Amino acid sequence: MNQKLDLEKYKKQLIEEQERIMLEHQAMGANASEEGYELSDYDQHPADAATDTFMRTTDFAIDENYKGILEQIEEALRKIEQGTYGKCDRCGKDIRPERLRAIPYATLCIDCQESLERR
Numbered sequence: 001m002n003q004k005l006d007l008e009k010y011k012k013q014l015i016e017e018q019e020r021i022m023l024e025h026q027a028m029g030a031n032a033s034e035e036g037y038e039l040s041d042y043d044q045h046p047a048d049a050a051t052d053t054f055m056r057t058t059d060f061a062i063d064e065n066y067k068g069i070l071e072q073i074e075e076a077l078r079k080i081e082q083g084t085y086g087k088c089d090r091c092g093k094d095i096r097p098e099r100l101r102a103i104p105y106a107t108l109c110i111d112c113q114e115s116l117e118r119r
C-alpha cells in the first residue's frame, strides 16, 4: 500500500488539536472531566483498541495526559516538516491512515503501541 498522506490536512488538524487542548486545559480548573475528551467523529474501530485504552485512562492524571499529548503533537508537527510523518517511531512502518485519522499525533503503529502497553 502506497500511503499518500495529505500532510497539510494533518498539519492543520494537529494545530487545531493543539489549540483546542491548550484552551481546554486553561478552562479546566473547576469542571475537570466533563468536557474533556470528545473524539466525536471517531468511529469505534475494532482493530484500534489502543484508542479505547487511551480514552479510559484520561480521567486520572489528566494533567500528565495533556502534557503528553502536547508533546506528541509537537513531535508530529516536527515529523511533518522532516517528511517522516505517519511512520512508526519504533518499527518504521507506515501507521495506518485510519489510526492517524483517529489520533493524528500517533507516533507508533498499532502493533508497537499494543506491545508497549502489554509490558
Ligand SMILES: [Zn+2]
Pocket: 088, 089, 090, 091, 092, 093, 108, 109, 110, 111, 112, 113
Ligand atoms: Zn511499529
